[in-house]
Amino acid sequence: MPVVGMAGGGQLARMTQQAAIALGVRLRVLAGSPDESAAQVVADVRVGDDRAQADLNAFAKGCDVVTFDHEHVPGDHIRELEDAGVPCRPGAAALAHAQDKLVMRERLSGLGAPCPAYAHVPAAAPLAFLEAFAREHGWPLVLKATRGGYDGKGVWVAEGLDRATAELVGRLVAEGVDLMVEEHVPFRRELAALVARSPYGQGAAYPIVETVQEGGICVEVISPAPGLSADLAAEAQSLALRIADELGVVGLLAVELFETSGGLLVNELAMRPHNSGHWTIEGARTSQFEQHLRAVLDLPLGSTEPTAPYTVMANVLGGDDPDVYPRYIHVMAHDPGVKVHFYGKGVRPGRKIGHVTALGSDLAEVRERARHAAAYLRWGPAMGEGR
Numbered sequence: 001m002p003v004v005g006m007a008g009g010g011q012l013a014r015m016t017q018q019a020a021i022a023l024g025v026r027l028r029v030l031a032g033s034p035d036e037s038a039a040q041v042v043a044d045v046r047v048g049d050d051r052a053q054a055d056l057n058a059f060a061k062g063c064d065v066v067t068f069d070h071e072h073v074p075g076d077h078i079r080e081l082e083d084a085g086v087p088c089r090p091g092a093a094a095l096a097h098a099q100d101k102l103v104m105r106e107r108l109s110g111l112g113a114p115c116p117a118y119a120h121v122p123a124a125a126p127l128a129f130l131e132a133f134a135r136e137h138g139w140p141l142v143l144k145a146t147r148g149g150y151d152g153k154g155v156w157v158a159e160g161l162d163r164a165t166a167e168l169v170g171r172l173v174a175e176g177v178d179l180m181v182e183e184h185v186p187f188r189r190e191l192a193a194l195v196a197r198s199p200y201g202q203g204a205a206y207p208i209v210e211t212v213q214e215g216g217i218c219v220e221v222i223s224p225a226p227g228l229s230a231d232l233a234a235e236a237q238s239l240a241l242r243i244a245d246e247l248g249v250v251g252l253l254a255v256e257l258f259e260t261s262g263g264l265l266v267n268e269l270a271m272r273p274h275n276s277g278h279w280t281i282e283g284a285r286t287s288q289f290e291q292h293l294r295a296v297l298d299l300p301l302g303s304t305e306p307t308a309p310y311t312v313m314a315n316v317l318g319g320d321d322p323d324v325y326p327r328y329i330h331v332m333a334h335d336p337g338v339k340v341h342f343y344g345k346g347v348r349p350g351r352k353i354g355h356v357t358a359l360g361s362d363l364a365e366v367r368e369r370a371r372h373a374a375a376y377l378r379w380g381p382a383m384g385e386g387r
Contacts, residue, residue, distance in 0.1 A: 002297055003028055005060055007050040008069035009036035011343035011352075012273045012289075015281070016069070017042050019290035025297070030059045038069070040344045053077045060086045067251060067296045068272055071098045072148070089199070089250035089296040090271045097247055098271045102146045102180050111246055113239065114265050116258075120146075121179040126169050130181060131161050137183040143169070146178045155216065157184065185265060187258035191225055192276035193240035194254050194288060196295045203244065204291065204301040205237040206284060211256070211276050217352070220370070221313040223279050223306065226363055228259075236264055243269070252277070252292045275315070280304075282339050282357045283311030308359035312366045314374035316340075316354040322347035327380050331356070331373045338373045 001024050006013045009031025017038060020027040030050050031039040039045045048055030050073050057080070060066050065087045078092035097104040105118045117137050121129055134141055139161075145154035158165040172179060190213060194206040210225035211218050224233070240255040243266075247253075254274035256267040277288035286294075286302025294301050324347060331340060335358070342354040356377070358369040375383040 001025060002064040003044075003062060004293060004296060005030065005063035005066040006038075006069055007056065007059070007066065007073050009033075009038040009042075009045070010069050011037045011345070012069035013038035014041055014343060015278075015341070016273065016289045016292065018281075019287055019293055023290065023293055025293055028059070028063060030055065037343045037345055051077070053080060056081060057084070060084075065089055065296050067292070068095070070272065071095060071270070075099065091248065091250070094248045094250070095271055098269045100147050101144055101268075102178075104269055105180070107247070108243065108266055111243070113243060114263060116142075116185050116265055116267075117183040119181055121169075121181050123173050126173055126179070127161060127166060130158065130165070130169070133181055134161070140184045142182045142184050143172075144180050144182065145172075146180050153216070185258050185260060187260050187265070189225075189259050190267070191228070191236060191257040191259050191264070192221070192254055192274070193236045193257060194252065194274060194277045194280075195237065195240040195244055196252050196288075196291045196301055197241070197244040197249050198295045198301060199250050199298045201245075202301050203241045204304050205241055206277065206280060206288070206304045207306060208233045208236045209276055209279070215350075217315070217317070217350075218275050219315050219317075219374075220367075221276050221279050222363070222367070223283055223311045223313075232259075232264070239264065239266075251295045252288055278341070278355050279311045279313040279357055281341070283307055283313075283359055309361045310363045310366045311357060311359045312363075312370040313355055313357050314370040315352055316342075316356060316374050316377045318347040318349050318351040318353050319378040319380075320349060321380065324353070324377060327377050330380075331376055334376075335369055335373060338369055340373065340377070 003026045005028045007030045009029050013029050014037045017027050028044040029038045029042045030046050046059045056077050067089050075092040078088050082088050108115050140157050140159045143156045190211045192209050192211050196204045207224040209221050209223040212220035244253045254270040258265040273288045273292050281287045285305045339357045345353045356373040358366045360366040
């Protein structure tokens with residue numbers, strides 16, 4: 001049976017292991033330490049730095065294919081593996097569009113994909129440039145670091161050309177942060193399109209979901225997105241499949257979207273299993289983690305058919321009390337139908353430590369069940385006391 005190497009030892013690799021067991025696939029993980037989320041549950045763990053070429057080269061020996069649970073492995077390192085004959089999926093050429101937001105915007109705009117207005121901010125006279133951009137697109141503006149950043153990190157909203165903006169831009173430029181600017185989009189809600197593509201060229205699309213963000217962190221995913229017209233859902237799926245094909249993505253592609261009064265706009269891309277797809281473990285015939293393994297191994301892709309009319313996933317964030325286990329017992333007793341997934345991470349306030357999933361035919365009821373479980377795991381009985 002094949003060996004799949006996954007660079008990165010986070011919760012995505014941890015949940016991929018569950019799918020690998022059922023498929024009979026051996027998953028090898030390159031983790032930064034033996035304590036990382038995936039390293040706790042995967043038998044074949046190599047401890048090393050996934051941004052160091054020597055560690056990547058040693059890790060890849062004996063792997064039939066190498067894939068990633070994050071976008072931070074340098075493209076040059078991936079290209080060296082590819083030049084040595086190691087299949088990397090996605091490859092460096094595709095992954096560059098998830099690693100660099102400016103590269104992504106330029107390529108997607110060239111393909112005619114709908115995107116917000118954007119521009120690269122020069123290090124020389126950046127404030128004058130922002131002022132000119134705002135004259136055309138209005139305040140506020142969204143500033144983004146072109147590389148790095150996730151869960152709201154590396155993104156700033158500038159309300160105007162005031163002292164706070166001047167200090168922020170000055171600090172970022174001094175730190176060598178490469179910046180881009182985008183118009184502030186007045187969207188109705190955020191959606192996500194999750195698709196898979198194999199080397200053979202087969203594609204599969206999951207139902208379009210609605211994602212709910214708080215403080216830059218996704219706290220809830222609703223599948224399918226309530227009230228989304230069949231035409232707009234089909235448009236979003238078609239757009240994501242087209243992007244996957246045009247960029248040569250192999251594996252999963254998550255396309256984060258804004259739904260606006262004028263239609264859809266592409267916000268971000270991720271080329272790996274994604275938070276917006278965790279609901280598929282219980283809510284789809286084929287989980288996103290199994291689908292990713294099928295795709296990178298060039299196996300026939302699995303069914304994306306939902307297992308229930310509605311599935312809601314709620315992220316579990318750390319609270320003030322790290323002793324989660326007693327609250328876990330309450331959640332299981334309160335609602336035996338809720339599924340709880342913990343990531344083996346230490347509890348810190350606001351840290352993503354797991355997720356819960358609820359399924360059913362009444363959306364309001366399903367949302368309440370998922371929200372109650374996530375809130376109780378975070379706060380316990382105090383969740384009703386103004387939390």
